[in-house]
Amino acid sequence: MRRKFKLSLLLLGLTLVLFGPACEASSLGLTVHVVPLDSDGGNTVRAHFTAIAPSPCPSLSGLCSAEEDCLVHTTSLPFNGTKPSPGWCVHRWQKTVPSNYKATINLGSNTEMYVSMNAGPKVRANSGRLNQPAYVGLPPPLRVRANCPHHFDLSVKDLDGDRVTCRFARPDDEECHSCTRHSFIELNEEKCMLTFTGNAPVGQYFIYLMAEDHIPAPKISHIQDNKPLSSVPVHLSLTVEESAYSCTDEALATGDTPKEDTTLFVLPYQEVQFNTDFTSQRESVLEVAVVGPPELYRVGFKSIGPLAAMTMAWIRSENKLPRLLPICFAAETKSLQSEPRCVWLYQREMRTLPDGTVLTCEKTAMTLVMPVASLRDINLEELQLNSPTCPVTHNSTHLTATISLTGCGTKAVHSGLELVYTNTLQSVRPYTMVSRKPSLVLPLACRIPGVQAKGPQYKLGMPTERDTFGEVRMWLELHMPGEGPLAEFTRIPRFRALRMAQGRVRREAESPSESNSTSTSTYDSEAIGSRITKLDLYVMSDCSIARAEMMVINCTESETEDFAVSYPIMEQGCSSSESTLEVVTTQTNSKVYRLDLSSVKTKGSRMYVQCTVNLCITTLPSQKCPSLCTSSVESRMLVNSLLTSSSTIRSGPVSLVVTTPAPTTTAVITTTMTATFTPAPATATTAANTSNSHAPEQASSMAAGVILTTIGVFLQVILLY
Structure with missing residues (x-):
């Protein structure tokens, strides 16, 4: 056997x-x-x-x-x-x-x-x-x-x-x-x-x-060999x-x-x-x-x-x-x-310059001299540089042009260790004109060795993340509806659907349990040990830049702290189901989401939440950061935005049943957004000193967030000229 x-x-x-x-x-x-x-x-x-x-x-x-x-x-x-x-x-x-x-x-x-x-x-x-x-x-x-x-x-x-x-x-x-x-x-x-x-x-x-x-x-040909x-x-x-x-x-x-x-x-x-x-x-x-x-x-x-x-x-x-x-x-x-x-x-293949052509490179300009005899059948009146404001003159023997290195459409590019100033002398004809006469395209370049190439044209940099956003902390909080630092928006909420039917949004908005909420949560009367039906997920930051916008990419929930098995709450900026609605607020640097716990996958008495987030600032005040959960979203909007690195933040254990009131202090783990993204040590903070560390009474240990990973740094030095 x-x-x-x-x-x-x-x-x-x-x-x-x-x-x-x-x-x-x-x-x-x-x-x-x-x-x-x-x-x-x-x-x-x-x-x-x-x-x-x-x-x-x-x-x-x-x-x-x-x-x-x-x-x-x-x-x-x-x-x-x-x-x-x-x-x-x-x-x-x-x-x-x-x-x-x-x-x-x-x-x-x-x-x-x-x-x-x-x-x-x-x-x-x-x-x-x-x-x-x-x-x-x-x-x-x-x-x-x-x-x-x-x-x-x-x-x-x-x-x-x-x-x-x-x-x-x-x-x-x-x-x-x-x-x-x-x-x-x-x-x-x-x-x-x-x-x-x-x-x-x-x-x-x-x-x-x-x-x-x-x-x-030809297609009609029947060539066999x-x-x-x-x-x-x-x-x-x-x-x-x-x-x-x-x-x-x-x-x-x-x-x-x-x-x-x-x-x-x-x-x-x-x-x-x-x-x-x-x-x-x-x-x-x-x-x-x-x-x-x-x-x-x-x-x-x-x-x-x-x-x-x-x-x-x-x-x-x-x-x-x-x-x-x-x-x-x-x-x-x-x-x-x-x-x-x-x-x-x-x-493009380029012919050698005709005999007698001289291009002289000086500190502020290049000078071109060409024999007219070499431009046979070329209409000299049609010749222009990159900018038509710089004159190209000619007489019976020579064509000349003085080309500024900082004007005339001259461009500076970095080639290896050299800085190269380029321009082009070419025939320019009206779009309505059709001609069989030959045209001229003559690239001109002055090369400056790297040891002499100094100044702003040699290297162009983008501001660092710290320069743009400052020292920023991001974290998660979960509160009962009508409670928390943004309770004024969650007591009588207005919702924004994230890929959900409009009927569901109206039912949520018109629900008596929501619209009649006051500063004292209606869930306070629920019996101890009963399962909580709704929670508000706060994705918070302390960024002080007025134009900074919070972008929540993904959120998941799990029964275990290691997220070995997890289930999506949001994916690609959109709700994974009709159980999640965004609460409309006037805060751009934070987001609030209403979670319907009756449809979450976690069946135990507690869960953990993890989100991947970014902060965004547009390059111009008139522009908007990408709104990810819309049909009109365009990738080009990213080019007009400055972004932090994508960061993953986690909550502490979230109780899903009504318990005794939480203690007056809550451990808060924070991280500043630095180049290394090294988590800061955990500190104990009283609820009286900071509202963003307050946990809901029915669900203890809910205010904790730590940046775990850095997915990619989007602000980087650019060597394009």
Whole structure:
């Protein structure tokens, strides 16, 4: 019997190995952008690798040898993410290799990749130039949920305007090793669209593709032999997770988020910037995962309730990167991922300046002198700088312009250790004018070494949380209706529904037990030992800034102090059921909620309450902080707001039955909102000295709050110019 049992365990283990999810040490994603080199007719190429490795992030010390034309791209702002666990990071490097290339690449000791590509050389008949292989944007590691079908459109581009298709890599052609085809992954080759059918066990899987470019052919043509011009590898990872949510509950891109495949054209030393906004009704966004070019700024990430926003910017300096640069991103929550989206940066090719052109950089201005003969067929009257108020003059031989570094539309950007002042001389025509004549776009730049770059343009900072809000304490209190520091609003309350039927609001507001309440609670007459039916939850702060607004994100209740099992009271700023109503007050820095205890999950004699909260101040007095529980909420409202870190505060034990009167002193645990958020020691405070420590008579030990965790700091130093 024992032998049979061991044999069955062995067979079970073999079954899991053969049919379970892939588990080999592979990258979580890989693309190769190939640039053929004219110097040897395209027989060698400069291959730009982008790879996603699982955490811990491996070292690349052995990736390039001394005799190779190889460069590892470093960045001061690493690309990494926490989902899927245990996290990941992005590495970029370039290497000159043969156009037909096969190799096994090791990133550290735990990530191995086999790379195969066929990049020519091919000379195009229509232009006489070397063919440029297709570009594919690499998304963050893909996440799906079991039993939830999902489509993924890969973002592809081609500099030659060719048609791009995608297919599975073929092990028989040595395009991949151990590349199992998964029955639950389907591929539309013409659209480069992956489909997850949903029929897969929880686990992590790897997908190996080849992207190919084809000479475009008319739809009516029936060309049978339209062979690809090149094939480049695309590796993806897919993590299948369990989830209790609907298949349509993932975060959605909203607001100013660029559309999929948007192309932004970038001149030398130009800064491009765009915003990403997301709405996630089920879970708050933990991070915006990004895979992009070196030195891509990601700043101002904010996530409050269902809203999230982040700004990305890139400054084109002198670089050895390919002309097309994808930025692919997705919003990540605990169990969900938004649809990945890619934006493309196109580094415009610039011709060399004509002989005789001189740009002189001085302390306060730059001076441009150009020979008119080099501007053949250009209408000189149409030429302007960024600001048309600065004149551009010309005579029969030369064009001249004196360009102020602090005017004329000149912009200052930070490129590496240099401060660069930029302007553009370009042809400007009326919108109603259509012309076939050539136009001029000439970027101008003066570079100042970092040791000389001083002043307010070099570094821009945001105020710290302490500077904005001061020393702030936040805590929870629970009181009987009509009692507590805001009793004037709770005796005869006006309610604000949080996703509830209006009929329920009227019944609550018109209830005799509510409207007839006086300063002495009507529940005082209830028998000792009977269960309390209603309580008021006070979410309090002592912030003295008049425009500060309290934002309550989530609240939960539990029978135990460790919240091992908890139930929602509020989620994403909205009531989880009709048992919670907001009491309207004139206080903006605190909130009050009426809890109907008959519908709480806790059935014992006491409970604990925990809330996640923020304070918000708008940048302009005329603006409003986001109201999370409305249909018109927009992520862009976060950009116009200064926020504290999200903080979790807890109550002490809350009695749910009528007891003897509470003692005249109550322990109050407080925390000041400092940079480290270290809880202050507990102190005993008498009710006579501070009203916010008073507990209701029927429910003792209800005034206690301590900031437990810091979810994210939203006020941060920004290095954008």
